[in-house]
Amino acid sequence: MKNKHYYLGLNAYSHDSSACLMDEQGNIIAAAEEERFRQIKHYSLFPKNAIKFCLKEAGILPKNLKGIAVGWNPKELFFDRVIKEYMFQFRPPYYVFAKTIKKLLRLLGIRKVFERNIGKLPTNLKIKFFSHHKAHAASAFYASGFNDAAFLTIDARGEYKSSLWGKVDYYSGIQVKGSICHPNSLGCIWGAISEYCGFVPGWQRAGVTMGLAALGKPKYMKEFKKMIKFFPEKGKDWLSIDKDYFKIADCKGQVKEKFEKLIGALSAKSGKYLQVHCDVAATWQKYTEEIILGKLNNIHKKTRKTKLVMAGGVCLNSVTNGFILEKTPFKEVFIQPASHDAGVAIGAAYLLQQESNKGVKPEPMKNASLGPEYSLREIEDVLKKYELEFSKDKAIHKTVAKLLHKGEVVMWFQGRLEFGPRALGSRSILASAVDKNMQEKLNNIKQREQFRPFAITILETEAKKWLVRGTKSPYMLLVDSIKPKFKSIVPVAQHVDGSVRVHTVNEESDDIYYSLLEEYSKISGIPLFINTSLNIKGLPIVNNSQQAIHAFLESEDVKYLAIGEFLVTKKGG
Structure with a gap:
């Protein structure tokens, strides 16, 4: 393994700092977000723990790395943002x-920070810096399995560009072929509208x-089109x-x-939104769809490509994404699951891998479970430390399926941690x-606004039967x-407007999670x-078993935690 060439991609000194380790064939060995280790949301400094995990997963040391790439370009940051924008356009x-x-x-x-925190690097190893939005684009294309594609990236801002x-x-x-430059930014407007609706900080509350x-x-479409001009x-x-x-x-x-x-209403105080704020949010969502589509x-007209790849924080807008195949000529779409800034670690690693191994086509990204996994021994030791009531169950998916059918809420901790916000x-x-x-x-358990909807996981084989698209x-x-014929059967699966955010699974997705849903489907129909x-x-999102147990103990209305092969039951549960 140590004779292989390994490339490390980083997102550092930006929100959602992260690391990704890739081999010379473009296979992702490991990827993780620093926030999951530190339990600090959107952690933005050096991703020390994420890097250590990636190296450990491959069984290598810093000296075994062939190259390091960062999804930010200091030259562009200086010349485009500091000189061009700050000196000549507007004073921030x-x-x-x-x-x-x-x-x-x-x-x-x-x-220097890497060597101080992780270990000595080979003298001849150069750290390469790639443009933020090119790293976003790379994270989507090289993971897609496509031979060629059109691409679109959209976020709040990179070095200077926002798309x-x-x-x-x-x-x-x-x-x-084209771009938008800051301060013209769809992502920044999502932050502004979120704060107007009473959700602070706005850039974190677009969802x-x-x-x-x-x-x-x-x-308010007329008002928004006056304030924000779109030239397709x-x-x-x-x-x-x-x-x-x-x-x-x-x-x-x-x-x-x-x-x-112009709108005729002041910004909402925290959590005190009025109907006008709902209407403003609806207008901006509708205009976002109009702009992106x-x-x-x-x-499509300019590139004549049939396939599309997308990345960047605004590309997590699942409502807009749902319309792409319906309202554009594209036949296939791949959206990077880690479309937020953590994903540029993957993109930077891909760009470096491609520079060194030109034309080598990586295997398509099969799943987002790229993070740490914990052994049964590690989990059991933590459970004993907390003196919790638990039992070992090799068919835990069947037990949990029965609990869900009885109406219980179950915390589920299995396998490798996901990379990305979902x-x-x-x-x-x-x-x-x-x-x-x-x-x-569930909203009480999560301590969040009552209007917020929940996503569903559905068997891929049943999606066309149960869902409109x-x-x-x-x-x-x-x-x-x-x-319509299923709406009364699963009332919680849909938002007030009838929409539902969807996660489909098949046999190749995740063995135990797929088995759980298949078993639940057999029991419940x-x-x-x-x-x-x-x-x-x-x-x-929790990373390790200790964090999962802490979340379980903090949630009074959850009686069961399925962690590895262990079922933890609260007293009285």
Whole structure:
């Protein structure tokens, strides 16, 4: 193994810091987000623990690395952001300027930090820096299994750009055809609208605003089209935001007084949204769909590609994603499951692997379970330490299926940790979708807003029978609708507007999770259940057994934890 060439990709000194280890064939050996180890959401410094895990998983030392790549480019950060933007376009607040300089210096000093925290690197090893949005694009294309594709990346901002589009193949690599530059940014506007609706910090709460949108009507399209201009036919600068209405600094956005006057309502106080805020959220969701789908139609026209790949935080908008195959000419779509900034560690590793092994086509990404796994001995030792009541059960999937059918909520901890923001059956809280009171119960367990919907996991073979579109969605990145004849059977599976975020599984997805759902389907006659992330409010998804047990003990309404082959039962459960 140590004779192989290994490439380490990093996202560092940006939110969602992460690491990814890849071999010379482009196979992902391991990938992890630093936040999961530290239990600090969106951790943004050096991903020390994630790197150590990746090296340990491969059984190698720093000296065995062939190369390191970072999904940020300090040159672009300096010339495009500091010089072009800050000096000649607009003067940002001092704290934004200082933050950028600090990030720049940290990136330039990353080798010293690596050697101080991880170990000595080979003298001839160079650390390469890649453009943030190119790393996003690479993370999607090289994981897709496609030979060529069109691409679109969208987030709050990279070094300077907030979106990139073009085409990509193995011969010519990433060919950029157009972009948007900061402060024109869909991601920043999502942050601004989220704060307007009372969800702070806005850049972290876009998913909540998406949920709120279902409670409103898109009444303000005229006003939004006045403030945000969309030019689908333009290659560059195809989005223009009127700065009189929005304050955009760094990757954050806020609305200005002029926005409130145009809408006719003040920003909501925390959690105190009104119908007008629901309508604003609905309008921005609708306009987001119009913008992205409109641009995708133009990209297809310009590139003539039948396949599409996407990445970047805004590409986690599952409502928009659900319409792509329906409302654009693309025949196949792959969206990187780690579309947020953690995913650029994968993209940077791919770019370095391709530079060194040009034309070598990686195997398609088969699942997102790329993180740590814990042995039964490790789990049992922790359970004994906490003096918990537990039993060993080699058919734990059958036991849990019965518990779910009885209406119990079960915390589920199995196998390797997921890489990315979605719980896909490794670190999940599971429940039946039959009991109409389950949504309130789960939202109380998660300590979150009552209007927020839950995703489902459904057998892939049953998706077309139960869902309107029935499209495969192995990474929970698409929204669909339950067919009318099944709506009364699974009331918790759908949001107030009838939509449902979907995670499909098959035999190749995850053996034990698939077996659990298959068993539940046999018992109940229903091939789906509710799946939400295993975490405590304000903390990331759990990584290890100790964190899972802590979450279990903190959640009074959950009686069962299925962890490895052990079923933990609370006293009285």
